[in-house]
Amino acid sequence: MSKPSVLFVCLGNICRSPLAEAAFREQAALARLAAEADSAGTGDWHIGSPPDRRAQAVALRHGIDISTYRGRQVQAEDFHRFEHIFALDGENLRDLRRIRPADGTAHLALLMDLVPGREGTNVTDPYFGDAEGFDVTWSDVTIAAANLVEKLLERQD
Numbered sequence: 001m002s003k004p005s006v007l008f009v010c011l012g013n014i015c016r017s018p019l020a021e022a023a024f025r026e027q028a029a030l031a032r033l034a035a036e037a038d039s040a041g042t043g044d045w046h047i048g049s050p051p052d053r054r055a056q057a058v059a060l061r062h063g064i065d066i067s068t069y070r071g072r073q074v075q076a077e078d079f080h081r082f083e084h085i086f087a088l089d090g091e092n093l094r095d096l097r098r099i100r101p102a103d104g105t106a107h108l109a110l111l112m113d114l115v116p117g118r119e120g121t122n123v124t125d126p127y128f129g130d131a132e133g134f135d136v137t138w139s140d141v142t143i144a145a146a147n148l149v150e151k152l153l154e155r156q157d
Contacts (some may be wrong), residue, residue, distance in 0.1 A: 050071075
């Protein structure tokens with residue numbers, strides 16, 4: 001079986017989706033799950049930019065350096081390259097469904113659908129708030145990432 005591939009998508013790819021990518025990479029490493037992970041945005045404002053400094057700070061507090069991540073925009077080939085594409089909110093999920101090529105094979109879902117009791121909800125967007133909002137976002141994406149790793153491991157059994 002090929003290793004799982006996962007793309008995390010938010011609007012600008014500088015806050016929520018890089019944190020989700022980092023949390024998933026960490027959870028996969030802890031579980032010794034070989035997986036491909038990346039993040040992207042539906043918008044093009046932050047292509048080539050590093051994650052928001054507050055996102056970098058919360059990741060570093062958890063021992064993860066995301067300073068080398070760079071913003072990118074979702075591309076048509078992502079719908080073929082990745083097995084799973086997780087939107088971090090409903091608006092981005094709608095945008096992904098709209099831009100998905102007719103022959104795209106990726107499974108699309110909300111990230112929080114992986115968390116019992118949080119199905120259909122958005123990952124908290126901390127961009128316009130203070131640094132504490134990034135802690136809430138980190139908590140959201142970490143719980144979802146742990147559940148995703150568990151599901152992917154079950155599938156490999």
